[in-house]
Amino acid sequence: MIRKIEHIGIAVKDIEASNLLFEKLFGKPHYKVEAVDSEAVKTSFFQIGETKIELLEASAETSAIAKFVNKKGEGIHHIAYDVDDILQEMERLRQEGFELLNDVPKKGADNKLVCFLHPKSTNGVLVELCQEIDTKKL
Ligand code: ZN
Numbered sequence: 001m002i003r004k005i006e007h008i009g010i011a012v013k014d015i016e017a018s019n020l021l022f023e024k025l026f027g028k029p030h031y032k033v034e035a036v037d038s039e040a041v042k043t044s045f046f047q048i049g050e051t052k053i054e055l056l057e058a059s060a061e062t063s064a065i066a067k068f069v070n071k072k073g074e075g076i077h078h079i080a081y082d083v084d085d086i087l088q089e090m091e092r093l094r095q096e097g098f099e100l101l102n103d104v105p106k107k108g109a110d111n112k113l114v115c116f117l118h119p120k121s122t123n124g125v126l127v128e129l130c131q132e133i134d135t136k137k138l
Contacts, residue, residue, distance in 0.1 A: 002089065006082035006130050007045070007052035011068050011075060015042050015057035022046055022053065034109045041065050043109045054109065080128035086113050089129055093117065
């Protein structure tokens with residue numbers, strides 16, 4: 001079951017500069033910085049009520065974030081939904097005809113198992129499913 005928007009991912013060119021910008025916007029600093037080597041990204045997170053804002057900067061030109069920024073510029077990159085059982089949701093969405101970008105959940109930032117849906121099957125918006133690791137044994 002999809003429970004809520006867990007976070008919104010925003011692609012940025014310079015995460016240090018954007019951390020300062022968003023700190024001014026929200027009136028509070030980010031609470032965490034994390035490099036996700038498998039995705040070649042640097043991330044930072046701001047907590048806004050129940051939801052988070054994730055800033056993403058490419059750490060290599062091969063990164064999906066580098067390709068996104070080169071093609072579309074900075075901006076909203078994905079919307080992440082919190083799910084209670086990622087395997088069950090992946091199977092349900094596969095059966096509904098959505099195109100999943102990974103066959104098995106992978107380890108994402110912020111202690112999550114994640115799976116992405118191809119934006120061409122979701123009206124152009126990249127969707128991330130995420131499940132907190134350890135809330136449920138996989
Ligand atoms: Zn994300």
